[in-house]
Amino acid sequence: MPQPTPFHRMPWADFDAFARLQGDASMIARLRGAELSRRKLLVHALLEASAKTPGAFGPLPPLEAVWDLLARVENVSPVALDEVFAHPYTGSWAGYSTRLLTNDMDGVCPLWIHLGHVHALAAAAAITADLDFEMRIPVWDGNAVLPSLGTARLPAADRFCTAVVTGGRGRYVVRGESGEVRLPARLGTDSPGWWALRTCRAGDAANRLSLTLDDLDPYRGLHEPLPPDRLSSADTRTWRRLLSESWDLLRGATPELAGMIAAGLDSVVPKPNVPFQNPSASTGEAFGSAVIGLPEDAADLAATLVHEHQHIVLGGVLHLARLYENDRTERIYVPWRDDPRPLSGAYQGVYAFFGVTAFWRSAARSSASRRAAFEFAHWRGQTWRTLLTLRKDATLTDAGRRFLDGIAEVLGPWQQDPVPEDVLELTGLLAADHRAGWLLRHLRPDPAIVSATAGAWLAGRARPPVVLPPADLPPTPVPDGPWSRSRATLLRLGMSHEGREQWRSVPGATEADFALIAGHHADAASGYRAELHADPDRPVSLVGLGLALNAAGPNPAARALLHCPEMVRAVHRELRRTARDVPTPEQLARWLGQLVSG
Numbered sequence: 099m100p101q102p103t104p105f106h107r108m109p110w111a112d113f114d115a116f117a118r119l120q121g122d123a124s125m126i127a128r129l130r131g132a133e134l135s136r137r138k139l140l141v142h143a144l145l146e147a148s149a150k151t152p153g154a155f156g157p158l159p160p161l162e163a164v165w166d167l168l169a170r171v172e173n174v175s176p177v178a179l180d181e182v183f184a185h186p187y188t189g190s191w192a193g194y195s196t197r198l199l200t201n202d203m204d205g206v207c208p209l210w211i212h213l214g215h216v217h218a219l220a221a222a223a224a225i226t227a228d229l230d231f232e233m234r235i236p237v238w239d240g241n242a243v244l245p246s247l248g249t250a251r252l253p254a255a256d257r258f259c260t261a262v263v264t265g266g267r268g269r270y271v272v273r274g275e276s277g278e279v280r281l282p283a284r285l286g287t288d289s290p291g292w293w294a295l296r297t298c299r300a301g302d303a304a305n306r307l308s309l310t311l312d313d314l315d316p317y318r319g320l321h322e323p324l325p326p327d328r329l330s331s332a333d334t335r336t337w338r339r340l341l342s343e344s345w346d347l348l349r350g351a352t353p354e355l356a357g358m359i360a361a362g363l364d365s366v367v368p369k370p371n372v373p374f375q376n377p378s379a380s381t382g383e384a385f386g387s388a389v390i391g392l393p394e395d396a397a398d399l400a401a402t403l404v405h406e407h408q409h410i411v412l413g414g415v416l417h418l419a420r421l422y423e424n425d426r427t428e429r430i431y432v433p434w435r436d437d438p439r440p441l442s443g444a445y446q447g448v449y450a451f452f453g454v455t456a457f458w459r460s461a462a463r464s465s466a467s468r469r470a471a472f473e474f475a476h477w478r479g480q481t482w483r484t485l486l487t488l489r490k491d492a493t494l495t496d497a498g499r500r501f502l503d504g505i506a507e508v509l510g511p512w513q514q515d516p517v518p519e520d521v522l523e524l525t526g527l528l529a530a531d532h533r534a535g536w537l538l539r540h541l542r543p544d545p546a547i548v549s550a551t552a553g554a555w556l557a558g559r560a561r562p563p564v565v566l567p568p569a570d571l572p573p574t575p576v577p578d579g580p581w582s583r584s585r586a587t588l589l590r591l592g593m594s595h596e597g598r599e600q601w602r603s604v605p606g607a608t609e610a611d612f613a614l615i616a617g618h619h620a621d622a623a624s625g626y627r628a629e630l631h632a633d634p635d636r637p638v639s640l641v642g643l644g645l646a647l648n649a650a651g652p653n654p655a656a657r658a659l660l661h662c663p664e665m666v667r668a669v670h671r672e673l674r675r676t677a678r679d680v681p682t683p684e685q686l687a688r689w690l691g692q693l694v695s696g
Contacts, residue, residue, distance in 0.1 A: 106132035108418040113497070116411055117504025119354070119456055123361035129414035130184070130362075133385040136417055137183050140192040141216070147199055148213050154199075156210030157260055158217050158234050167220040171227045178227035182219050185246040186365050186387035190317040191215050193383040206322050211236045211258050215245070215317070221263040222247050225285070230266030237261050238316065241326055242272050242279075248294040249314045249326055250279040293328060298338045298366075300345035305356070307345045310365045311337055312387070318367045320381050320389060329368055336392065337368055343396035344403060351460035352404070355453065359407045366390050374587040374604060378402045382413035397461070397469070401454050408453040412446055421445065421498030422491075428575040430487065433480040433532050436581050438540055438573040441493055444484060445502075451481040452505050459512060468521065469593045475517040476525040482509055524589055527645060530660050531585055534641040538663040539577040551665070552672040555681070555689065566662045566694045579637040582606035585645075588615040610639070614646055622646035630683050634670060637663075640683060647684075654691030655684050661694050 148154040214236040221233040222244040240254040250272035261274040270281040279291035316323040348356040364386035371392035388406035393399040428438040458474035584607040591597030610625025626643035644659025
């Protein structure tokens with residue numbers, strides 16, 4: 099009697115534990131098992147589809163040769179086969195190539211180069227299993243990639259060509275038309291013509307973080323394949339130092355989260371430093387990997403590792419449980435992005451910043467760090483407000499609501515944790531700044547209401563004719579005007595005397611911004627008025643004026659500029675078109691702000 103096909107299912111105990119940040123390494127292992135099975139199915143489907151496409155593999159051997167070598171690897175060493183399939187960018191490659199094949203596209207390389215990556219996967223698995231074999235693989239700009247192992251660099255006359263990988267018993271050669279590279283006995287070390295994947299290890303044997311710094315795999319990016327971008331030795335040392343320091347911070351502050359990160363994060367794709375920012379990203383197709391810009395310090399890296407680990411976990415959960423309906427409408431405000439997000443993006447953000455909040459909370463409780471207290475207070479509030487919005491969304495499934503309820507059980511009580519009053523004032527400033535900037539750039543008031551309001555001003559009416567702000571305006575993803583996070587950067591730098599010395603190097607910061615963050619609110623208001631005199635449409639100046647006026651006490655102009663800035667600007671534009679005596683944005687905001695509740 100045939101046995102039923104086994105399925106991966108997530109126990110409710112795991113589901114609820116992940117929601118509450120109570121996971122462990124065994125739960126991550128179960129997610130990994132499901133991801134590996136999914137990966138194998140995706141690759142199998144891709145190869146079956148490619149077999150129906152004449153000439154899909156160009157000059158490479160037919161698919162039967164790949165199947166044969168993979169079968170040999172599985173027979174001798176199933177672990178070696180699993181290693182290459184579990185490599186994060188095997189998933190990225192499978193997803194990208196499937197889309198190319200489905201849409202009959204070439205991508206950044208000819209289609210046979212992309213589909214032929216499976217030949218390289220088979221060769222890498224065979225080397226790991228120490229088989230005697232020969233396999234022809236694709237070469238792009240002289241780079242013959244062996245996924246999860248490294249890259250052989252060959253002289254090549256053609257941009258897209260092939261090379262033969264051959265050998266056995268630990269001795270392997272990659273041979274091209276104009277040269278060859280002998281792989282070292284220890285594949286984890288560089289040798290002439292061979293770039294190995296570099297490993298970073300931190301901690302002791304009992305509590306170790308082990309990651310690869312992958313600057314080689316062509317499918318390590320988020321969108322299009324990339325050529326190798328080898329880190330310098332100095333940058334590699336910096337990454338290793340920061341990873342070691344960040345691991346110490348994580349182990350000390352959040353040992354449970356650290357344990358899950360060690361079990362779930364395999365690879366970091368290193369990117370250059372972006373001054374005063376911490377860019378990072380991940381994709382559900384590359385379970386276990388994160389793209390991270392070189393951070394400023396270990397605390398930033400620790401928070402980023404937590405953030406991306408949360409995305410990785412939720413990506414795995416979403417492959418086993420449906421949390422929401424497929425609604426791609428960009429309609430939700432989130433404080434960590436400058437554009438409206440679909441529910442899926444907002445949900446991911448809540449889970450990621452829930453983890454970030456947990457890290458900063460523990461860091462603040464274990465030290466006197468003003469920065470940690472600020473980051474905790476800021477992200478607990480912003481994540482909680484977004485969570486409350488999501489819990490009311492009609493596209494959530496029952497499982498999706500249950501997961502958010504689990505987050506809320508932990509995050510809700512944190513809202514009552516004591517935080518210094520001056521720190522809370524700074525978090526309020528930052529939250530108001532970003533929210534008003536988003537409203538101003540992504541909401542479009544009804545033209546009829548704008549016209550009627552402008553007419554009321556021109557008629558000399560003492561009060562505007564509408565209740566402000568207008569309710570339920572749908573956002574548009576196309577921004578009206580640029581935005582700068584310079585004030586947020588200045589605020590964080592202002593946490594220390596050393597940081598204030600860098601104020602002048604913050605891109606986009608103005609004298610008014612410096613004055614506002616330094617607490618010189620009257621000077622800031624004057625500066626923003628001057629900026630608006632030069633450009634009355636400038637979003638950062640309109641919101642900055644609202645912040646400066648609000649800091650001095652209750653003010654109707656501040657209320658309008660912070661709660662319905664899009665209406666202030668739209669009516670002011672109309673008056674610039676129709677009025678002989680155009681008011682300043684502040685004068686108009688003071689009039690409109692009579693009907694705005696703070």
